[in-house]
Amino acid sequence: MSTAPSIRLEDLTVGYGDTPVVSDLNIEFPGGKLSMIVGGSGSGKSTVLKHILGLQPPMGGRILMGGHDLGGMTARQAHCMRQRTGVLFQDGALLGSLRLKDNVALPLREHTRLKEPEIMRIVQDRLEMVGLGHALELFPNELSGGMRKRAGLARALVMDPQVLFCDEPTSGLDPVLSAELDQLLLEMMCHFDMTMVVVTHDLASMRGLADFVVILGERRCLYQGTIEELEKTTDPYLRRFLDRKAEERDAPRLTMPPIDPAMMRIDCTKALGEKISIRKDERCSK
């Protein structure tokens, strides 16, 4: 049974200035599952993600993570929430002046009191998980596009997140690398008990990965539910999304201890209550 938080959008309207991009979203991304937001270019996928990440205030409605209203949080609660949230940006968002090991270590140095040897152990561990155990000393410009994405994933996972957001993780990758990254995301879902929300254009990824799908278009939510239900739809607009071969979902089971809560700078269990706390067990419970 997953302890990862659900993310609920209630009557959410998002946009810029006075112009709504997507209106009246009522969606619950289930806790411990992998959800995908898809839709045509300009349908508002990134805008919705930006709002869930708290980078923009909503025009209306609210966003709840694990039952906590993001709009009503204290600064301390918001800090804790961010600490438990990983984000994989399209290009990995690595700092060019830092070696890979230091890019991945950044959140641990910022948010924990862990000593350097322990930080390096975790960094090495995460980089090995994404297949970059050999690349600690490299700078971002010495990595391929696929490696940069995997490095960004290692950094997004270094704080043992309960929620991971990915913005177009397979963009710019060829089909083989895309499939490898999909497989890696599945492995990470298994390894970390977390809620993952992925924005994508990639229908093969959607079919291969998603437990829950949201399709945006015409300034609203056109579909929310499972892939299985989506496959049965006769809606002409939605049928356009359904023209690629499904991929096998088969994630290996991995194990690794989480970061000791005593090593966190702020006790988020106290700040956020029981609903959002550092997990101690229940790996791969799905």
Ligand SMILES: Nc1ncnc2c1ncn2[C@@H]1O[C@H](COP(=O)(O)OP(=O)(O)OP(=O)(O)O)[C@@H](O)[C@H]1O
């Ligand atoms: N910072 C901004 N200010 C004003 N309008 C914006 C801003 N960012 C995006 N938009 C507009 O919001 C709408 C939705 O854009 P958004 O990037 O969310 O779509 P998307 O579905 O992610 O598109 P794509 O798949 O092409 O990345 C577009 O009409 C875009 O022009």
